[in-house]
Amino acid sequence: MTSTPASHMLSNFAEIDLSALPSIAAGDVRAHRAPLVVATAESLQGYGHLVADFSEGDVTLVTWPQPGWRPVVPGTGAEGGVVEDRFEMERRGEVMHAVNHAVGRSYITGWFADPASASEDRAPSDVRRIFTHEANYHPDGGQIFCPRDAAAFVALLAPPGDDVSPDDFVAFHFDGSFGVHIDPGVWHQPVFPTAARASFDNRQGRVHCCISVNFVSEFGCYIEVPLG
Numbered sequence: 001m002t003s004t005p006a007s008h009m010l011s012n013f014a015e016i017d018l019s020a021l022p023s024i025a026a027g028d029v030r031a032h033r034a035p036l037v038v039a040t041a042e043s044l045q046g047y048g049h050l051v052a053d054f055s056e057g058d059v060t061l062v063t064w065p066q067p068g069w070r071p072v073v074p075g076t077g078a079e080g081g082v083v084e085d086r087f088e089m090e091r092r093g094e095v096m097h098a099v100n101h102a103v104g105r106s107y108i109t110g111w112f113a114d115p116a117s118a119s120e121d122r123a124p125s126d127v128r129r130i131f132t133h134e135a136n137y138h139p140d141g142g143q144i145f146c147p148r149d150a151a152a153f154v155a156l157l158a159p160p161g162d163d164v165s166p167d168d169f170v171a172f173h174f175d176g177s178f179g180v181h182i183d184p185g186v187w188h189q190p191v192f193p194t195a196a197r198a199s200f201d202n203r204q205g206r207v208h209c210c211i212s213v214n215f216v217s218e219f220g221c222y223i224e225v226p227l228g
Contacts, residue, residue, distance in 0.1 A: 012107075012108075012134075013134055013136050013210055014133055014134035014212055014213070014214035014215075014216070014217070015214070016133055016134070016214060016216055016217065018108060021115040021133075022115075022116060022216060023114055023115075024114045024115070024116070025116070025117075026116070028116070029216055029220050029222060030221045031221060031222050031223075031224040032166040032167075032219070032221040032223055032224060033129075033223075033224040033226065034166075034169045034170060034171040034223055034224065034226070035170055035171065036154070036171045036173055036228065037170055037171070037173070038172075038173055039155070039172040039173060039180065043172065044172065044180070047157045047159065047172070047182065047183060047186050048142070048157070048180055048181045048182045048183045048186060049181050050178045050180060050181075051146055051178060051179040052178050052179075054144065054146035054201040054203070057144045057146070057179070057203060059141055059142050059181070059203050059204060059205060060141060060142040060181070060183060061078040061080070061081075061082070061141045061142075061184075062140050062141060062184045063077040063078045064077035064078070064140070078140075080141075080205060080206040080207040081206050082141070082203055082204060082206055083102045083103065083203070083204060083205075083206045083208075084102055084202060084203040084204075085101035085102035085202060086101045086102075086148075086199050086201065086202065087100050087101070087145065087190060087191075087199070087200040087201075087202035088101070088197070088198075088199050088200075089109075089190065089192070089193050089197060089198050089199075089200070090197040091112070091124070091196045092120040093118075093119050093120035093122050093123060093124065094111055094113040094118035094119055094120070094122055094123075094124045095108060095118055095119075095120045096108065096109045096110040096112070096130060096192065097109070100202060101202075102202050102203070102204060103204070103208050107190060109130075109132060109189055109190050109192070110130040110131055110133075111131050112124035112126065112127055112129075112130055112131075113125070113126075115131055115133065115222060127196075127227065128226065128227055128228070129225060129226050129227055130224075130227060131222040131223070131225070132156065132189055132215070132222060132223050133214065133216050133222055133223075134212055134213060134214055134215060135156065135158065135164075135169070135188060135189050135212070135215075135223075136187070136188070136210045136211060136212040136213070137160065137184075137185050137186055137188065137210070137211055138184060138204070138205060138209055138210060139184060139185055139209055140184065140205050140207050140208075140209045141207065141208075142181055142182055142204070142205070143181070143182045143188070143202070143203070143205075144179060144180070144181045144182075144201075144202065144203040144204070145179050145182070145190075145200045145201075145202055146178075146179030146180075146200060146201040147174070147176050147179060147193075147198060147199075147200050148198070148199045148200065148201060149176075149199070150176040150177060151176050151194075151195060151198035151199075151200075152174060152175050152193070152195070152228070153173075153176070153191045153193045153194060153198065153200075154171050154172065154173050154174070154191065154192045154194065154225060154226070154228065155171070155172045155182070155188065155192075156169055156170075156171050156172075156189045156192070156223065156225050157169065157170055157172060157188050158186070158187035158188075159187075160183075160184075160185035160187075161185075162211070164187055164213055165219065166215060166219050166221055166223055169187070169223055171225050171226055173228050174191075179201070187213065189225075192225060192227060194227045194228055
C-alpha cells in the first residue's frame with residue numbers, strides 16, 4: 001500500500017483535528033502506556049478468541065435491541081450479514097496509515113513520535129511503541145483480523161462498557177501464527193503490525209455501526225501502545 005485510494009475517505013471517529021494535535025513534549029497531554037500481554041486463549045477471554053483459519057472464522061452478529069415492549073420477530077434484526085476484504089497497514093515515516101477495503105474507509109491510527117510534530121517525511125527513531133488517539137466498538141457485530149504472511153501484530157482492546165477509561169486498555173501481542181475475533185462491544189483500534197507494513201484478511205458485520213472514545217479530549221492523553 002503506497003497511497004490511499006481516492007474512494008476511501010479518511011475516517012476520524014474521534015473528530016479530532018489531526019492538523020493541530022496536542023503535544024506530549026510540551027505537556028499539553030500525557031502518554032498513558034497500556035500493558036503488553038501475550039495473546040492466548042486464556043488472556044483473550046472477555047475480549048474475543050483466537051482464529052487459526054480465516055476461511056473458517058465466523059463473525060458474531062448481534063440482533064438489534066428491542067425498542068419497546070413488542071419483541072423483535074425471531075430471525076430478524078441481524079440480517080445484514082458480513083463483508084470481507086483486505087485491511088492494509090503501512091508506516092509512512094512517523095505516521096501509521098490503514099485502509100479497510102471491506103467498508104471503504106481509511107484511517108490514521110497512530111504516530112511513532114510526538115503526534116504534534118510527527119512527520120511522514122522523517123524516519124521514526126523508535127518503532128517499539130505507537131501513540132493512538134481513539135478507539136471504537138461495534139455493538140452490532142464482531143470483527144476478525146488474520147495476518148497474511150504470518151505478520152506479527154498488537155491488538156489494543158478494552159472490555160465492553162461505555163464508561164471506559166485508559167486504564168481498561170490492554171495491548172495483546174500476536175506472533176502472527178493466528179488471528180483474532182474481536183467480540184461485539186469490545187473496544188479496539190485497527191491492529192498494529194510490528195513491521196513497517198502488513199496486510200490482514202478482515203471480516204466484519206456489513207452494517208458496521210461504530211461508537212468511539214476520544215482519549216485526548218476525554219482523558220487528556222494518548223494511549224502508548226507497546227509493540228514488543
